[in-house]
Amino acid sequence: VGREDLVKSNGVGNPILRFTKRYVTAAAGALYAFTLGVGDARNRRLIQQLATQFGHRDGETPRLPVVPIDRVTSPSTQVALPEPVAADGNVTLLELLVLSRLVRERRPRSLFEIGTFDGRTTLALAMNAEADAVVYTLDLPRHASADLGIERAERAFVDKPQSGARFLHTDAAAKIRQLYGDSATFDFTKHAADFVFVDGSHAYEYVLSDSERALALLRGGAGTIVWHDYGEWTGVTRALDKLAATDARFADLRTIEGTTLAIL
Numbered sequence: 001v002g003r004e005d006l007v008k009s010n011g012v013g014n015p016i017l018r019f020t021k022r023y024v025t026a027a028a029g030a031l032y033a034f035t036l037g038v039g040d041a042r043n044r045r046l047i048q049q050l051a052t053q054f055g056h057r058d059g060e061t062p063r064l065p066v067v068p069i070d071r072v073t074s075p076s077t078q079v080a081l082p083e084p085v086a087a088d089g090n091v092t093l094l095e096l097l098v099l100s101r102l103v104r105e106r107r108p109r110s111l112f113e114i115g116t117f118d119g120r121t122t123l124a125l126a127m128n129a130e131a132d133a134v135v136y137t138l139d140l141p142r143h144a145s146a147d148l149g150i151e152r153a154e155r156a157f158v159d160k161p162q163s164g165a166r167f168l169h170t171d172a173a174a175k176i177r178q179l180y181g182d183s184a185t186f187d188f189t190k191h192a193a194d195f196v197f198v199d200g201s202h203a204y205e206y207v208l209s210d211s212e213r214a215l216a217l218l219r220g221g222a223g224t225i226v227w228h229d230y231g232e233w234t235g236v237t238r239a240l241d242k243l244a245a246t247d248a249r250f251a252d253l254r255t256i257e258g259t260t261l262a263i264l
């Protein structure tokens with residue numbers, strides 16, 4: 001029983017009993033998640049988080065240099081943070097804050113997101129962008145197969161009921177253009193951007209391919225690219241470490257402290 005339990009009890013109820021109930025629920029839930037429930041992507045994610053908490057690393061340790069949030073962005077920047085509650089597959093609230101600050105400060109006019117999912121990040125990008133900015137967001141159509149093959153755990157994010165559900169019917173939707181296709185075969189040549197968020201497939205080959213596409217989207221290399229899930233998904237970590245080590249165009253890649261964001 002932790003100090004927190006005793007302090008929070010306020011004398012109401014027995015803290016040992018409350019802790020025991022919590023313990024039993026967690027133990028039963030863990031037993032389910034580790035056995036019958038292992039087919040559910042949310043439970044596999046929980047197992048992954050637990051393993052990370054206890055020091056497990058898939059593959060190699062992330063190698064990108066770490067930069068503090070307040071050095072990449074300013075603590076005095078005010079942002080809009082819509083849809084603060086994250087679903088599995090979304091960025092964390094801290095990551096949403098960093099992305100929103102970057103957009104407010106760098107004021108991109110054309111933003112491109114690879115991987116719409118429920119549109120939570122798309123909405124934040126749109127609400128923090130200038131009034132005349134446009135946010136393009138590309139998603140793999142439901143049940144579609146992917147040219148380079150995506151990871152099994154990603155299927156749930158692809159087969160959602162409605163791509164971009166969180167921004168539909170919001171005022172900011174006027175700034176958003178939804179695109180559908182496979183990022184490996186999509187024709188990016190019709191687009192240009194000064195802010196790109198890469199958060200589509202997490203498979204190694206895709207991250208390499210999407211990174212190349214993201215760089216091509218920046219006009220003359222000017223602008224910002226942010227990746228999600230560095231240090232979290234092996235494919236993302238391996239691909240970005242490789243690019244930073246072997247390709248001069250990606251030599252300045254950094255990861256942002258306290259997040260799984262990488263930035264160029």
Ligand SMILES: C[S@@+](CC[C@H](N)C(=O)[O-])C[C@H]1O[C@@H](n2cnc3c(N)ncnc32)[C@H](O)[C@@H]1O
Nearest residue numbers: 090115117121139140157158182183199200201
């Ligand atoms: C983790 S979710 C994105 C989360 C979202 N960016 C957010 O911040 O909430 C990954 C998304 O990428 C999409 N996706 C996966 N493979 C893709 C591909 N090859 N091309 C385009 N989109 C892809 C999935 O359909 C899913 O919507």
